[in-house]
Amino acid sequence: MQADFFAKKRRNSLAFLLALAGVTLIAIVVTEYDVAKGFTSVPDAVAWALGNFYPTQESLVKLPGIIDKLVETLLVSIAATTVGAAAALLFAILGSNTTRVNAFFGSISRGIATVFRNIDVAAWAMILLFSFGQSSLTGYFALFFGSFGFLTRSFVETIDEASSGSVEALRATGAGYFSIIFHSVIPSSMPQMISWVLFMIETNIRSATLIGLLTGSGIGFTFNLYYKSLNYDVAALVVLVIVAAILCIEAVSNYVRRVIL
Structure with a gap:
């Protein structure tokens, strides 16, 4: 009985994760978000912040x-x-x-x-x-x-x-x-x-x-x-x-x- 309960919880968790992944994928397609460009632009953003966005005397x-x-x-x-x-x-x-x-x-x-x-x-x-x-x-x-x-x-x-x-x-x-x-x-x-x-x-x-x-x-x-x-x-x-x-x-x-x- 307890094994069935935990198996059901795992199935529900897996179903939720799959649904969440599906919604995320749909959002990426609809908004035309470039995932690769988003991640590769992070180093440039950090470099700009370190070079410009800091208090001076x-x-x-x-x-x-x-x-x-x-x-x-x-x-x-x-x-x-x-x-x-x-x-x-x-x-x-x-x-x-x-x-x-x-x-x-x-x-x-x-x-x-x-x-x-x-x-x-x-x-x-x-x-x-x-x-x-x-x-x-x-x-x-x-x-x-x-x-x-x-x-x-x-x-x-x-x-x-x-x-x-x-x-x-x-x-x-x-x-x-x-x-x-x-x-x-x-x-x-x-x-x-x-x-x-x-x-x-x-x-x-x-x-x-x-x-x-x-x-x-x-x-x-x-x-x-x-x-x-x-x-x-x-x-x-x-x-x-x-x-x-x-x-x-x-x-x-x-x-x-x-x-x-």
């Missing part, structure tokens, strides 16, 4: 301005994530099977979160450009909507996994709805929720660079400005600053996770 003059734009990007990302997390917590409580008021409100909350989650932040930025133009506010709302959708789904799953037992125990003692929320759901789910928020901050900082290209703000716009003006040394410095910031944020995030989890 002259580019360091631009560092204070780059740092200012980086700080702007970091603040917008953190603000969008934390406000989105607050809204997501409310919708997650209403949408969770453990804490929902009724099935109707639960379905509405999940549906709204699904819509926001399945629209990429870049798409949100392009949609919002019509209303707010190229500004930091456009980037903020794009990151906020993306964070709200993702965190609502994550918080719903966290609440269902972390607090179902304690909620049932409190209900058996006759505790009220808000007493259950504040004395069981939030305390038991908070460490995992904080972990999700930290993950979302990291993701938004990366996404904010792309959003800046569309909204004309932040560190992404700074990179685009120098790259298009052929100032590759300054553009390389911008990239290094972004990488350093992401690594620092990730290190802090991992430390906080180790402390709270």
Whole structure:
């Protein structure tokens, strides 16, 4: 019986790999992608980057301005994530099977979160450009909507996994709805929720660079400005600053996770 089970898993895995290979082959044919040329061009690209795309002593003059734009990007990302997390917590409580008021409100909350989650932040930025133009506010709302959708789904799953037992125990003692929320759901789910928020901050900082290209703000716009003006040394410095910031944020995030989890 066990041998048949593993044989079936191997057949399913093989079928999936064959289907994936078929889709890849079709994509190569449809897009007329030259695989050989793609691989052989890598050494030339690396040689060009090593010969042109590196910061110089002259580019360091631009560092204070780059740092200012980086700080702007970091603040917008953190603000969008934390406000989105607050809204997501409310919708997650209403949408969770453990804490929902009724099935109707639960379905509405999940549906709204699904819509926001399945629209990429870049798409949100392009949609919002019509209303707010190229500004930091456009980037903020794009990151906020993306964070709200993702965190609502994550918080719903966290609440269902972390607090179902304690909620049932409190209900058996006759505790009220808000007493259950504040004395069981939030305390038991908070460490995992904080972990999700930290993950979302990291993701938004990366996404904010792309959003800046569309909204004309932040560190992404700074990179685009120098790259298009052929100032590759300054553009390389911008990239290094972004990488350093992401690594620092990730290190802090991992430390906080180790402390709270």
